[in-house]
Amino acid sequence: MKGKKIKISWKEIKRQKFLMLCTLCFVIYGIIFYYVPLGGWIMAFQNYKAKDGFFGSQFVGLDKFKFLFSDSTFIQVIRNTLAMGVLNLVSTFVMAIVFAILLNEVRNTMGKKLVQTISYLPHFLSWIIVTGILHDALSSTGIVNELLVNAGLLKQPINFFAHKEYFWPIVAFANVWKETGWNAIVYLAAITSIDPSLYEAATIDGAGRWAKIKNITLPGIKPTIMILLIMNIGNVLNAGFEVQYLLGNGLVKSVSDTIDIYTLTWGVGQNDYSLGTAAGIFKSVVAIILIVAANAFAKKTGEETLF
Amino acid sequence: MKTWKMRRLVAMLLTLLLALSLCSCGGGDQPASGNNDGGGSGNNSNNDNSGNNSGGNNSGNKDIIEFTMFTAMPGSEINDDNEIQQIIAEKIGAKVKETWLTGQTDSEAIGTIIAGGDYPDFINGGEAMKSLYDEGVLVPWDDYLDKYPNLKEMYTDKEWDSFRQDDGKIYWANVFQNTYGENRATTHNDEAFWIQVKVLEWAGYPEIHTLDQYFDVLDRYAAEHPTMENGTPTIPYTMLCEDWRYFCLENAPEFLDGYPNDGSVIVDKENLKIVDYNTTPTAKRYFAKLNEEYQAGNIDIEFATQTYDQYIAKLSTGAVLGMCDQWWDFAYSVNDVFKQQGLDKQGCNYVPLGLTIDEGMENRWHTYADTLNNSSGVAITTSCKDIDAAFQFLNDMLDQEIHDLRFWGVEGVDYNVDENGLYYRTEEQRARCADPSYQASHMCGYSYMPQWLGTSKDGKNAMQPNEQASEFFDDLAEPLLNCFKAYGADSYVDLIGSVVEENAPWFPMYSFSNAMDTTTPGGVAWTKMGEVKHEWLPRVVMDPDFEGTWEQYMEAYNAVNPQAFLDEMQAELERRAAA
Numbered sequence: 001m002k003g004k005k006i007k008i009s010w011k012e013i014k015r016q017k018f019l020m021l022c023t024l025c026f027v028i029y030g031i032i033f034y035y036v037p038l039g040g041w042i043m044a045f046q047n048y049k050a051k052d053g054f055f056g057s058q059f060v061g062l063d064k065f066k067f068l069f070s071d072s073t074f075i076q077v078i079r080n081t082l083a084m085g086v087l088n089l090v091s092t093f094v095m096a097i098v099f100a101i102l103l104n105e106v107r108n109t110m111g112k113k114l115v116q117t118i119s120y121l122p123h124f125l126s127w128i129i130v131t132g133i134l135h136d137a138l139s140s141t142g143i144v145n146e147l148l149v150n151a152g153l154l155k156q157p158i159n160f161f162a163h164k165e166y167f168w169p170i171v172a173f174a175n176v177w178k179e180t181g182w183n184a185i186v187y188l189a190a191i192t193s194i195d196p197s198l199y200e201a202a203t204i205d206g207a208g209r210w211a212k213i214k215n216i217t218l219p220g221i222k223p224t225i226m227i228l229l230i231m232n233i234g235n236v237l238n239a240g241f242e243v244q245y246l247l248g249n250g251l252v253k254s255v256s257d258t259i260d261i262y263t264l265t266w267g268v269g270q271n272d273y274s275l276g277t278a279a280g281i282f283k284s285v286v287a288i289i290l291i292v293a294a295n296a297f298a299k300k301t302g303e304e305t306l307f
Numbered sequence: 308m309k310t311w312k313m314r315r316l317v318a319m320l321l322t323l324l325l326a327l328s329l330c331s332c333g334g335g336d337q338p339a340s341g342n343n344d345g346g347g348s349g350n351n352s353n354n355d356n357s358g359n360n361s362g363g364n365n366s367g368n369k370d371i372i373e374f375t376m377f378t379a380m381p382g383s384e385i386n387d388d389n390e391i392q393q394i395i396a397e398k399i400g401a402k403v404k405e406t407w408l409t410g411q412t413d414s415e416a417i418g419t420i421i422a423g424g425d426y427p428d429f430i431n432g433g434e435a436m437k438s439l440y441d442e443g444v445l446v447p448w449d450d451y452l453d454k455y456p457n458l459k460e461m462y463t464d465k466e467w468d469s470f471r472q473d474d475g476k477i478y479w480a481n482v483f484q485n486t487y488g489e490n491r492a493t494t495h496n497d498e499a500f501w502i503q504v505k506v507l508e509w510a511g512y513p514e515i516h517t518l519d520q521y522f523d524v525l526d527r528y529a530a531e532h533p534t535m536e537n538g539t540p541t542i543p544y545t546m547l548c549e550d551w552r553y554f555c556l557e558n559a560p561e562f563l564d565g566y567p568n569d570g571s572v573i574v575d576k577e578n579l580k581i582v583d584y585n586t587t588p589t590a591k592r593y594f595a596k597l598n599e600e601y602q603a604g605n606i607d608i609e610f611a612t613q614t615y616d617q618y619i620a621k622l623s624t625g626a627v628l629g630m631c632d633q634w635w636d637f638a639y640s641v642n643d644v645f646k647q648q649g650l651d652k653q654g655c656n657y658v659p660l661g662l663t664i665d666e667g668m669e670n671r672w673h674t675y676a677d678t679l680n681n682s683s684g685v686a687i688t689t690s691c692k693d694i695d696a697a698f699q700f701l702n703d704m705l706d707q708e709i710h711d712l713r714f715w716g717v718e719g720v721d722y723n724v725d726e727n728g729l730y731y732r733t734e735e736q737r738a739r740c741a742d743p744s745y746q747a748s749h750m751c752g753y754s755y756m757p758q759w760l761g762t763s764k765d766g767k768n769a770m771q772p773n774e775q776a777s778e779f780f781d782d783l784a785e786p787l788l789n790c791f792k793a794y795g796a797d798s799y800v801d802l803i804g805s806v807v808e809e810n811a812p813w814f815p816m817y818s819f820s821n822a823m824d825t826t827t828p829g830g831v832a833w834t835k836m837g838e839v840k841h842e843w844l845p846r847v848v849m850d851p852d853f854e855g856t857w858e859q860y861m862e863a864y865n866a867v868n869p870q871a872f873l874d875e876m877q878a879e880l881e882r883r884a885a886a
Contacts, residue, residue, distance in 0.1 A: 049441070050421065050442055051441065051442060051443045073838075128410075139609065140608050140609050156604075156608075157608070158608075159608045159609050159611070159612060161612040162608075162609075162611045162612050162845070162849065249548075249549070249611065249612045250548060250549075250553065250611070250841030250842055250845065251611045251612065251841075251842060251845045251846065253838065253841065253842055254842060264415060265415070267418070268414075268415055268418030268419055268421075268422060269412065269414040269415045269418050270414065270418075270824065270825050270834070271414075271418055271421065271438040271441065271442075271824070272825065273422075
């Protein structure tokens with residue numbers, strides 16, 4: 001990627017003025033839609049009231065942050081967000097790779113295409129529908145309970161949503177169900193770009209399927225895996241809003257609420273925009289730290305990096 | 308050379324297009340408004356429609372003003388070409404497009420509307436009324452009220468005063484619980500432990516006064532009838548604990564001790580003291596009983612996680628023998644379904660029982676006089692283009708002719724008038740009025756607009772059909788009628804047999820706690836108490852170790868400082884008692 005360093009000079013800029021103009025469109029776009037809204041962060045340092053506006057609201061410094069970190073509920077939602085984020089990341093990530101490799105081994109093109117199409121369709125369902133399906137499937141008269149009871153594994157149907165310990169796995173499962181097929185597409189594409197002659201050579205050397213997966217496929221898609229991992233780590237705190245919001249209930253609130261839900265209940269529900277913004281800032285800062293750390297780690301281990 | 312320039316131009320344009328399309332995506336992607344459809348859509352339709360109106364309306368010579376309204380309560384939208392809505396619109400020159408709460412809590416929905424800044428013309432914010440006031444988007448009524456006699460008539464001057472906010476002005480009016488003329492109440496429009504009449508019939512119409520007797524009957528009936536005739540498994544008892552509706556689970560101890568519905572606290576009349584009903588011995592006994600029944604498998608295992616819709620669907624099957632709830636929270640939708648499905652003939656209708664914790668206590672489940680809940684109501688926002696017309700609309704809603712259209716329907720179609728001028732419905736009309744699709748296409752109740760109970764201005768009929776004595780009895784299915792006869796009751800009110808008394812001057816205290824927000828320590832405690840109870844009460848019911856769980860619950864409960872809340876309630880009680 002490293003080309004000859006070109007010194008930035010007016011002449012150079014002039015020479016590239018067409019490209020510069022094209023870029024400018026996106027710089028302006030970025031400023032308007034990414035940087036200007038950040039001005040709203042000022043709310044976190046005020047006791048913001050919409051009536052008084054940005055300039056009339058009382059400035060309170062770090063009070064809102066102090067409230068946040070002394071609120072045991074906020075500590076709880078951070079834990080929930082991280083836990084569900086990591087759980088989702090690991091499960092969807094591993095499942096997508098495994099699924100892509102398995103699918104790649106299918107020799108029947110028709111069957112392969114069919115499975116692929118069917119498996120990525122859930123990605124296009126909105127969460128409200130997925131949670132509806134989950135609610136039905138896991139209800140006391142739903143298919144899961146019926147199967148378990150008929151198989152003799154359970155005496156009584158259980159109410160899955162009333163138990164705290166099931167909530168995180170249910171969310172992770174929902175994510176896997178919805179996203180596996182879709183995420184696998186990228187890996188499948190990466191796999192196709194592996195030179196077929198490598199496989200041929202391996203076959204001649206007497207490598208079986210397993211050996212080929214281990215020594216050719218996996219190393220072949222490693223750069224893709226790393227890049228996606230780094231990008232997803234930045235997203236860990238986006239553990240979700242809809243799933244938890246729609247599946248949660250009073251009983252499991254202490255494990256189901258995420259930072260986003262906290263922001264909604266305080267910021268929008270209680271009309272405390274300042275506190276909501278403070279929570280949002282915290283989330284962004286942690287996300288930036290995570291992504292930079294992951295990138296640095298990748299760089300150190302000599303892997304593909306994002307920046 | 309020329310093609311080169313051309314290509315450049317095209318490339319430029321394409322980049323611009325891409326950037327622009329990204330912009331528009333970015334615009335629509337704002338997270339706050341992403342999952343709201345209540346307020347926003349309401350306002351859009353306003354714009355659309357005002358366009359239509361100026362383009363000429365086929366229905367009449369004068370333009371019909373179309374308002375929008377958002378109500379922070381779930382409701383069913385009526386069709387755009389609803390017949391009675393059109394009739395009313397032609398008579399008064401205005402109509403209102405109502406939108407309702409979907410899938411959110413009222414404070415979230417109102418918060419989203421405030422964040423978006425798009426307000427409908429009329430709004431009822433439920434418990435979030437106060438934040439609308441704080442936002443300064445409501446129109447004060449003081450300058451208008453005297454011009455609109457029908458509206459003014461709804462409350463006495465003293466009652467109107469109770470709606471005043473800290474700036475001394477009136478911003479909204481509650482539309483319910485207003486009796487015109489003689490009281491006609493036939494329904495128990497309050498909370499109770501409800502029981503299906505088929506259970507009472509089977510048990511030989513016993514006297515049921517306590518919680519223990521109540522569950523005893525339910526359990527015995529369920530043991531003998533594990534399924535309904537159509538094979539649906541019987542659910543002896545269920546409870547709703549979703550969001551604010553968890554009152555179905557949490558506030559029974561107040562009534563079981565014989566106190567009226569102050570909602571958030573008990574008021575000890577003699578000493579003028581606030582008592583917390585969450586920690587009384589009765590509360591513990593009540594939850595212990597629920598726990599015992601749950602362990603015995605007599606309580607719906609899904610109670611803790613069901614949504615309101617699921618709850619109503621469950622009740623509508625007729626399989627639930629009993630529950631604790633407010634009449635208005637279930638009866639309108641459930642009774643209509645029973646009628647449609649013929650379940651009313653099988654005795655699935657619910658009647659209220661005035662239970663107390665021990666035998667021989669007075670009960671105050673029923674509130675005889677009107678309850679004035681000044682914490683919420685209908686308001687007009689500053690976005691409304693024609694405020695006078697909006698007030699005129701509210702005023703017209705109470706015009707007797709319009710009122711009849713709203714609640715009775717069209718004469719000759721939805722009801723008939725006999726030789727004495729009394730309104731009545733035929734069996735066919737009654738069935739039709741209970742049909743949801745007919746309600747959507749024909750009936751237009753404007754149910755969150757100002758309305759009367761009691762006696763019509765003609766002095767003969769009831770303002771609303773369910774209060775018309777003849778209608779009431781003719782509408783009762785056979786098993787229900789038998790039940791009324793067996794207990795010698797003329798109405799649901801007689802059945803529950805509450806003590807007849809005037810409302811205390813501070814009643815109801817919940818109108819104060821509903822309006823609390825997190826700016827005071829008491830308000831924070833109130834919010835946190837709600838969170839603790841939401842989590843712990845179902846656990847208290849479900850955990851096999853009741854005593855241990857109860858202790859943990861009490862610990863968690865006391866940790867959020869309920870005293871701060873009780874102190875603020877005490878101060879308000881003293882203020883109201885002195886006023």
